[in-house]
Amino acid sequence: MGCCNKFSLFVVNFLVFGIGVAVVVLASLVISKDEAYGSLLQQGVFSLPIIILIAGLLILIIGFLGCCGALKENSCMLKTYAGIVLLFLVAEIILGILILVYTNQAETIIKQGMTEIYEQYDNGDKALKESLDHAQHDLKCCGVNNYTDWSSLPYGEKTGNVADGCCQVMSEGCGVGVLNQPQSVIEDTIYTEGCYMAIKDDIQGVAIGLGVVCIALALLQLLSISCACGIANKSSHYA
Numbered sequence: 001m002g003c004c005n006k007f008s009l010f011v012v013n014f015l016v017f018g019i020g021v022a023v024v025v026l027a028s029l030v031i032s033k034d035e036a037y038g039s040l041l042q043q044g045v046f047s048l049p050i051i052i053l054i055a056g057l058l059i060l061i062i063g064f065l066g067c068c069g070a071l072k073e074n075s076c077m078l079k080t081y082a083g084i085v086l087l088f089l090v091a092e093i094i095l096g097i098l099i100l101v102y103t104n105q106a107e108t109i110i111k112q113g114m115t116e117i118y119e120q121y122d123n124g125d126k127a128l129k130e131s132l133d134h135a136q137h138d139l140k141c142c143g144v145n146n147y148t149d150w151s152s153l154p155y156g157e158k159t160g161n162v163a164d165g166c167c168q169v170m171s172e173g174c175g176v177g178v179l180n181q182p183q184s185v186i187e188d189t190i191y192t193e194g195c196y197m198a199i200k201d202d203i204q205g206v207a208i209g210l211g212v213v214c215i216a217l218a219l220l221q222l223l224s225i226s227c228a229c230g231i232a233n234k235s236s237h238y239a
Contacts, residue, residue, distance in 0.1 A: 013066030020060030133165030
């Protein structure tokens, strides 16, 4: 049975190592999106993927150490390993619960942050204006919830303007007075979808993949704790 546990623990930790690599890759993909539309979001929104990236690196290292511990069958090392994995598992469960509980609050905070950035669109910062234009045009979106948001923002509140980046064919001044046009003209001239949903849709696939990986990791962690404790108890019994 001990040999079986030893082999199981080695295989499980090899899989944990592989999942650690997957977490690092997926988190890196999310972080890379910052370059694509980071100007639309407040600084700090991408701190969670960075934390996940660091966690992925730690998981990778733990998986490697678990493989070594399984080969050596050292009771103290295996119990320490099981304790560390258990702490990780508890932290993952708490994080998952917090994400589920505070999803709506997080959505509200992100939207408020986007609105604050849009309010600075015409404040004289040319670099910010160009960045916002390119981000909206690349994502084919306009405003936070939709294009009508610009009617309550300083740039379009009294003028009917939208950002030039909202235009399907972007050029300087193409968004001037667009909101004063008939609905049919608006739909033919600018993108009408909000940028929040565009961003959400863009990273949804990666987020689902990350969630599946985390569930698989939790199950493997439970199995590795069981195997590690079994080997440790057997090792201490014969010591």
